[in-house]
Amino acid sequence: MRMKATIHDVSRLSGVSTATVSRAFSSPDQVKEATRRKVYEAASALNYSPNAIARDMVLQRTNRVAYIICKKHATILDEFYAGICEGIMRRANALNLQLIISTADDWQKMAANAQSKQIEGVILGGDAEAELINDFQSRGISIVLVNNRAAGMELPCVLADERDGIRQAVDHLITLGHKRIAMVLGRFSPYIVRERYTGFIEAMKRHGLTVGSQDIAMCERDIESATEAAEKLLFRPERPTAVVGGNDVIAAGVMKAARRLNISVPKALSVTGFDDSSICSMLEPELTSMRVDVQRMGESCVDILKDTMEGKSQAAGAVMIPTRLIKRGTCQEVGQNG
């Protein structure tokens, strides 16, 4: 493969100056139709296409943004973050932004070189450490948080309406007559845990229901852990008639526990999930869950990021993406044991 053609080659072959070639590509309306045509012909004969690096260099901009997932293990393997990623990707492509993807760990490991990655904006997914945020801020890089809210700092962020989601789940259960409602919560990021926890307490309180410490179980993020936690919860004689799962995986664990204890879902126990992930329709019965439009969340991130990069909107507020109850087969009126 021979050297790539440059603007000079095109200039020579078409008999116009490099400046004109440049204009023909970056602002076609500034060059006469005929000239333009000549340039394009020469260009395609030479198989020329502008070198983006050279352009970026003189323009002093890169149109490059990064999506950094701040999470320990599975990152894009986590369906939730994958969904956000998909939204970010699609929107970034549509806006002609280059998207770089990384994890917080990897990113910081590369710190030495990372400084020169020349990104102009960054979307931080999950529980971003203050240090990381500060680093970007000090380098003048635009930031958007997703699924997290940095306490104290005025950063734009996009969030699912977690609290309202939990409220909808609780309301649904209460409408069905449930009173003894428990929650099993996974060790998600602090922000998420707080929101879902608070949302639960608030929603219960609103109906005059108090929740004791034995009504909320904590577990890890995996299904085994959730199953164990749920088993304890369901083993008590005065066991709940419904449990809201911290997310769909946790809810699957609850269902598994119920099966082991021979408690029929939904006849003897109602359960709800959160995220409306793909597993909902694979479970039996299918899992009632809260839909959150993760792809839209991702798209919003990019839009906001672009705005702040261009200095358009300084609105450092939170964008709330609504959440919606998807009724499936795991909830039933209390006491309908037949």
Next chain:
Amino acid sequence: MRMKATIHDVSRLSGVSTATVSRAFSSPDQVKEATRRKVYEAASALNYSPNAIARDMVLQRTNRVAYIICKKHATILDEFYAGICEGIMRRANALNLQLIISTADDWQKMAANAQSKQIEGVILGGDAEAELINDFQSRGISIVLVNNRAAGMELPCVLADERDGIRQAVDHLITLGHKRIAMVLGRFSPYIVRERYTGFIEAMKRHGLTVGSQDIAMCERDIESATEAAEKLLFRPERPTAVVGGNDVIAAGVMKAARRLNISVPKALSVTGFDDSSICSMLEPELTSMRVDVQRMGESCVDILKDTMEGKSQAAGAVMIPTRLIKRGTCQEVGQNG
């Protein structure tokens, strides 16, 4: 935020030439300890870090690679491709490569500018069109295929050992005494369909078992479609005692169909999945499946890509990632109905 410091600023403040500053950063061993220290001091005082774009320009290389998923709908939302993506990402970061992610559709839509994306290598996931491949080839961009094999072209590719995986599943079933074994296959990429299909026929033949056209059902990729297809398969009086699912989602559909028809899994029907995805352990009973180390597949892609980019290995062969049976709860000896 004021202008970023350049190499000249550092040169001035530290009293050495720009060349030395450059060396201090890119080949520290070529500059005297004392000088180096001076440079670093000046640099950090100015908050300087080398501009990667300028460097890339003069070096005529970008260290930038792309992962393009050639698939219609869910892309990284597909757990399988997400796993590959995770592997690619981790390895790319470790090797200091910049990773750009896109879908085939988006990529081609951006064609005009994409030419200038300055990527040096590309990993094509799934069913890449010949046109796309040719385009990259003609531009001298290194290519690695993953989960696909381009007929006729000598391109390096990394694949899971699909055929052997299916063979293991079939062997397992046969060892358990099954003889009437059916398959439900989803509309995956042509390559995958062919491999799994052929693998099935071959494995059965090896045991002297013939498979008729009614023993293989095709369906879409979603669970509803799989459920329908399986229902038909299981409704026959001479129904199979085992079915191997084209992947885990399909297998979940088979299980769902069995439940509807009141056929107990695994007592009256054994089923196997493929991919060993996260849903296996959420199903009841837990799904026996074939583990394929997708992350390792992703990592291999990057390693191979880097080698070909550097002209090291012209070995345009296929790298086969082995596959392993994970026994869980959905398979049982035939006829053990109690």
Next chain:
DNA sequence: CTGAAAGCGCTAACAG
């Protein structure tokens, strides 16, 4: 509308 020329920030010979 087009051309000449001056860089963007960095690296790589080539001398010293």
Next chain:
DNA sequence: CTGTTAGCGCTTTCAG
């Protein structure tokens, strides 16, 4: 070891 110098490929005044 270090400095000088000549670009990498493109855009952009500023004149014509």
